[in-house]
Amino acid sequence: MTTFALFPSNPPPELVRFLDLEGHPWKAVDEATKVIGAKEIETEWSGAIVDVNNDAESAWKFCRDLRSGDVIVEPLLVLIGGGQLDELTSRGDLFDDFIITPFHPQELSARIQHLLWRVGKGVRPELISYGQLSLNIENYQAEIGGRHLDLTFMEYELLRFLAESPGQVFTREVLLSQVWGYEYFGGARTVDVHIRRLRAKMGEEHASMISTVRGVGYKLGQSRRNS
Amino acid sequence: MDEVQREQEYVLRSVEERNVKLIRLWFTDVVGQLKSVAISPVELETAFSEGIHFDGSAIDGFSRIQESDVLAKPDPSTFELLPWTDSGTTARMFCDIHLPGGEPFEGDPRNVLRRNLRSAHDRGLDFMVAPEMEFFYFADGDPSKPPTPLDSGSYFDLTTSDVASDLRRRTLSVLEAMGIPIEYSFHEDAPSQHEIDLRYTDALTMADQIMTFRLVVRELAMEQGRFASFMPKPIEGLQGSGMHLHLSLFDEIGNTFHPSDGAGPQELSPTGQKFMAGLLHHAREITAVTNQLVNSYKRLVVGYEAPAWVSWARNNRSALIRVPVTKPEKTSSTRIEFRSPDPACNPYLAFAVILAAGQAGIDGDYELPAETAQNLFEMTVEEAESMGVKPLPRSLAEALDEMENSKLVFDALGEHIFEWFMRNKRAEWSSYKLHVSRWEMERYLPSW
Numbered sequence: 001m002t003t004f005a006l007f008p009s010n011p012p013p014e015l016v017r018f019l020d021l022e023g024h025p026w027k028a029v030d031e032a033t034k035v036i037g038a039k040e041i042e043t044e045w046s047g048a049i050v051d052v053n054n055d056a057e058s059a060w061k062f063c064r065d066l067r068s069g070d071v072i073v074e075p076l077l078v079l080i081g082g083g084q085l086d087e088l089t090s091r092g093d094l095f096d097d098f099i100i101t102p103f104h105p106q107e108l109s110a111r112i113q114h115l116l117w118r119v120g121k122g123v124r125p126e127l128i129s130y131g132q133l134s135l136n137i138e139n140y141q142a143e144i145g146g147r148h149l150d151l152t153f154m155e156y157e158l159l160r161f162l163a164e165s166p167g168q169v170f171t172r173e174v175l176l177s178q179v180w181g182y183e184y185f186g187g188a189r190t191v192d193v194h195i196r197r198l199r200a201k202m203g204e205e206h207a208s209m210i211s212t213v214r215g216v217g218y219k220l221g222q223s224r225r226n227s
Numbered sequence: 228m229d230e231v232q233r234e235q236e237y238v239l240r241s242v243e244e245r246n247v248k249l250i251r252l253w254f255t256d257v258v259g260q261l262k263s264v265a266i267s268p269v270e271l272e273t274a275f276s277e278g279i280h281f282d283g284s285a286i287d288g289f290s291r292i293q294e295s296d297v298l299a300k301p302d303p304s305t306f307e308l309l310p311w312t313d314s315g316t317t318a319r320m321f322c323d324i325h326l327p328g329g330e331p332f333e334g335d336p337r338n339v340l341r342r343n344l345r346s347a348h349d350r351g352l353d354f355m356v357a358p359e360m361e362f363f364y365f366a367d368g369d370p371s372k373p374p375t376p377l378d379s380g381s382y383f384d385l386t387t388s389d390v391a392s393d394l395r396r397r398t399l400s401v402l403e404a405m406g407i408p409i410e411y412s413f414h415e416d417a418p419s420q421h422e423i424d425l426r427y428t429d430a431l432t433m434a435d436q437i438m439t440f441r442l443v444v445r446e447l448a449m450e451q452g453r454f455a456s457f458m459p460k461p462i463e464g465l466q467g468s469g470m471h472l473h474l475s476l477f478d479e480i481g482n483t484f485h486p487s488d489g490a491g492p493q494e495l496s497p498t499g500q501k502f503m504a505g506l507l508h509h510a511r512e513i514t515a516v517t518n519q520l521v522n523s524y525k526r527l528v529v530g531y532e533a534p535a536w537v538s539w540a541r542n543n544r545s546a547l548i549r550v551p552v553t554k555p556e557k558t559s560s561t562r563i564e565f566r567s568p569d570p571a572c573n574p575y576l577a578f579a580v581i582l583a584a585g586q587a588g589i590d591g592d593y594e595l596p597a598e599t600a601q602n603l604f605e606m607t608v609e610e611a612e613s614m615g616v617k618p619l620p621r622s623l624a625e626a627l628d629e630m631e632n633s634k635l636v637f638d639a640l641g642e643h644i645f646e647w648f649m650r651n652k653r654a655e656w657s658s659y660k661l662h663v664s665r666w667e668m669e670r671y672l673p674s675w
Contacts, residue, residue, distance in 0.1 A: 140240050148245070150308045153237040155406065181230075187353040187477040189559065193428040197406040 002046040002121070003027050005035045005073065007062045012051055015079065018105050024112075032065030035073055046121060051079040053101055056087060063094040075115035079103065128163050130221050133202075133209060135160050144206050154180070155198050158191075159220075162210065167223025169213045191218070234303035235275045242268045242318065245308065251319040252279060252299050253438065255336050257647055258519065259573025261438050263319075264299060274301050278325060283334070297332050298325045305435055310404045311447060321435050333643040336575035337434070343579040343639055344431055347586065352476045352483065354582050357410065357427035357562075360440060360570055361468035363461050364391045364419045368454030374461055376419030377453060390453065395421055398447050405443070407436050416532070417465040427473060427562075430582065434574040437470075441570070459518070459569040460525040467526030469533055470570040473551070474581065475562040476502065485561040493541040493550045495561065503539060503548055503563050504595040505588020506581065510537045510547060510567070512633035513580040514619055515626035515652065516640075517568040521659045524622045526569060534566045537617045538599035545602050547619065567619060576640060576648075583639035624656050 004019060009030040019026045024046065029035055035045065048066060052059040059078075066073055075096040080088070082100050097115055099108055128135045132145040140156060142149040151159065158179050162170065170178075172191040180190065195218055199207035210220050242250065250271060252264045264281060266274055273279075278298030301320035309317045324335035331338045347354055366375040377391040392414075399409055402423075410424040423444075425436060441457055448455035460467035476483045476498065484499030495503065518527060529535045532544060540546035547567055553560040568577055587593070599616060611618070620626035627649065630636050637645045 139244050140237050141244050150241075150245070150310075150404070152304060152306060152406065153234045154304060156237065187351075187479055189353070189355060189427075189477050190429070192559070193426075193432075196408040196426055197428075200403040200408040201406050203403070 002044040004046045005029055005048040007048065007050045007059060008055065011049075012053070012079070012101070014102070015049065015051065018108060021105075022109060022112075032062055032069065035066060036069035036071040045073045047075040047077065047096075047115065047119075048073055049077045049079065050095070051101075052084065052087065053079065053081050056084065060087075060091065060094065063091075067094060074119050077111065077115060128160060130163050130166050131209065132206065133159075133163060135163055144202055149201055151198070151201065155194060155201070158194050159198055162218065162220035166221040167219055169216050169219045171217040175217065231303065238275075238303045238306045238320070239271060241306065242271060245318075246316060247308070247318045248316045249318075250274075250301075251309070251317060252301050252322050253319050254299060254322045254324060255438060255573065255575060257334070257336060257573065257576070257644055258651065259336070259438075259571070259576070261442055271301075274299075275303070279322075283324075283332075296327055298327060299323075300325055307405050307439075311401050311443070311450070319439075321438075333641045334647070336573055336644065337431075339640055339644055340431055340434055340575040340579045342641075343582055344429070347476075347582060351478045352586075353478070354430040354578070355427045355475045355477055356430045356433045356578060357425055357473040358433065358437060358570075358574075359422055359424045359469070359471040359473075360437070360444075360457075361415055361420060361422045361470065362444060362455055362457045362570060363417070363468065364394060364421065364448060365454045365456065365461075367452070368449075368456075374456075376417075376462075378414075378419050390451070391419055391421065394448060394451055394453065395423070398444055399423070401443055401447065402440065405439065407439065415466075417462070420466070420468065427475070430578040434578055437570075437574040457570040459520060459523045459571055463525075466531040467533060468570055469526065469566065470568045470572065472565045472568055472581070473562045474502075474565055474585070475499075475559075476585075477559075482559050482561050484563070485558040493552055495550060495563070498589060499561065499563065500595045501588040501593050502585035503550075503588070504593035505585045505591070506548060506563075506565060507537055507539060507596065508593055509580075509584035509587060509633070509635050511617065511620055511626075511629045512636050513577075513584055513630070514567065515623065515630040516580045516636065516648070517572050517577045518626065519573065519623075519652065520569075520571050521623050521655060523569050523571065524620070524626070527567060527619055527621075535619055536599075536611055537619060539563075539596075540598050540600055543600060543602060546599060576644065579639045580636055583635055587635055622656075623652065623659075627652055627656065 002025070004024055004026040006015065006026050006028040009028045011028050016026070035048065050059050050063055063076060063078070066076065076094070078095040078098040079101050080098050088098060097111055099111055126136060126138045128137065133143070135142045142151055142156060142159065158175065161175065161179050175191045195210060199210060202209065210218055212218055241247070247268060250266050250268065252266060252274065254262050256262055264279060266279065278300040280296065280298055282295050283297040284295035299322040301322050303320065305321040307319055309319055321337065323337055324332040326332050344354060364377040366377055395412060399412055402409060408426040410426045412421070412423045415422045425433070425440070428436070444455045457468060484495050484502070486494045486496045518524065526533050527535055534545065534547040536547065538546045539548040539550070541550050543549070547565070549564040549566060551562065551564055565581065599614070620629055631649060640648065
């Protein structure tokens with residue numbers, strides 16, 4: 001089980017209570033070397049949660065030290081009072097997300113889950129969504145604009161693969177090997193044929209969600225990072 | 228879990244989530260009629276693992292007495308909800324038919340096509356097909372009355388308000404919802420004749436799609452109290468319904484019909500030319516399969532935009548095979564258009580013999596005959612024959628004679644289907660010969 005590093009060494013009781021209830025192991029530290037120092041090299045960190053409410057200056061120093069170390073500890077989540085928000089300006093590189101205190105446990109839970117997933121540590125969410133499209137991984141169901149999208153297995157797998165990385169362009173070869181990977185009749189055209197079928201099922205108003213990148217391949221939507 | 232198990236799991240899960248009440252297991256008999264066995268969701272797991280037993284001899288053309296017990300095994304990759312059924316709680320899957328021992332049943336047309344496609348696939352070639360489906364809407368389906376067309380529109384007419392257009396629009400949306408993408412749809416030449424062109428896909432999926440298409444068109448028409456028919460020549464004096472097929476072969480890199488040297492927009496690669504040569508060479512032998520009804524040969528006559536001669540051309544719609552104009556940068560759309568088949572054929576068997584004919588051309592290094600640029604519609608029989616152009620079979624009987632001596636068709640269909648098909652179609656022709664037609668009565672009764 002991986003552990004969250006908490007700063008300061010006497011973390012807010014409501015944070016501790018929250019982490020215990022959610023089953024996240026944690027360890028409170030007073031300086032960055034306790035996280036990324038030589039002695040700590042064996043510890044697997046889930047990330048760090050830093051409270052900047054009391055001693056903002058040393059909290060930001062902690063963040064900076066953590067970020068400049070050789071070992072990458074992410075995500076880094078900052079707890080911040082509503083009156084301190086201007087401190088975030090120009091410190092964008094020091095944290096991955098922030099939450100205003102007092103926090104709502106559900107909001108914190110959602111943020112942590114999302115952050116973990118984004119850095120590839122979390123349990124994959126049950127739902128992949130992009131715009132009006134959502135795919136439930138658990139029960140294989142797909143919806144678009146609030147209506148069911150009835151797909152065959154391969155159509156579903158192709159759509160899921162594309163929706164997992166919005167904006168990323170995949171070549172036909174990559175899609176064939178990643179999504180199919182077994183015998184199919186259709187050679188190089190298999191992908192094109194399935195994309196057309198998907199677009200037909202998505203309907204005219206949503207068909208453009210999957211775009212053709214001439215001479216390269218296909219992508220779904222736009223990257224969230226660039227937009 | 229292997230791929231098939233994952234697909235089965237997906238289907239089981241979807242049935243549960245979408246509250247599917249009935250699963251129709253579809254298969255096709257030798258003449259291309261759709262057959263269906265309905266099962267409930269609780270039987271689905273068994274259907275996947277063991278198959279559903281049925282008596283093959285009960286179904287026309289399916290099985291001889293000694294091997295009457297066969298198994299239908301659903302293909303999970305074909306699972307689709309039928310969106311027009313009562314709030315979409317019915318789904319379908321196509322089946323492969325097996326013998327009790329587990330081996331594929333050679334009387335199953337889907338298996339015949341799969342076997343032919345696999346042998347091409349093993350040589351690195353995949354057969355892609357896009358059909359133009361033509362059909363008529365009629366006011367009702369009572370065969371005792373003369374057929375009444377639903378509208379009097381003509382080619383490309385935008386008939387916005389008529390029943391037929393509404394019907395066609397609803398049909399298109401159902402087809403698209405079932406993952407059958409449409410290329411074009413329009414009103415054809417004759418009153419109430421419509422055409423819907425499907426986008427190309429691999430031949431097995433396309434044969435499944437054509438079976439689905441015919442059912443959807445007919446069921447939706449029936450829902451409105453109307454009648455749709457794929458009969459090749461339903462009305463004397465009007466053009467018939469064809470199923471032009473756009474054909475190409477793809478390998479791992481791309482379209483093998485596309486010339487590599489950047490030739491003109493209607494040029495084919497050597498592979499494409501040989502495929503076309505094979506199809507021309509064997510055209511007469513395979514016609515009984517691509518045009519299997521007595522009535523089919525009333526469409527294949529001069530004067531109604533259907534081919535009657537074995538020929539090819541670039542810009543000549545009277546030819547049997549045409550090489551359509553494509554955009555030079557769209558290498559995937561280089562193809563040939565085979566214009567004799569009609570929509571009443573068994574698509575599985577038709578695709579199997581077409582592929583076999585084309586492949587024979589590639590394997591045997593056939594030379595492509597010269598293009599026939601003249602309009603064959605305007606030529607007399609003598610003129611055409613003097614140019615060395617052969618006619619397509621003029622009747623089902625002639626087509627069957629050609630097929631009977633064809634090793635190519637025998638190998639492609641396999642002994643079981645070949646024999647059954649010949650027997651069944653000879654019987655159809657004999658029965659037709661006994662019929663005294665209205666034409667005979669009108670012409671002969673008064674004067675003799």
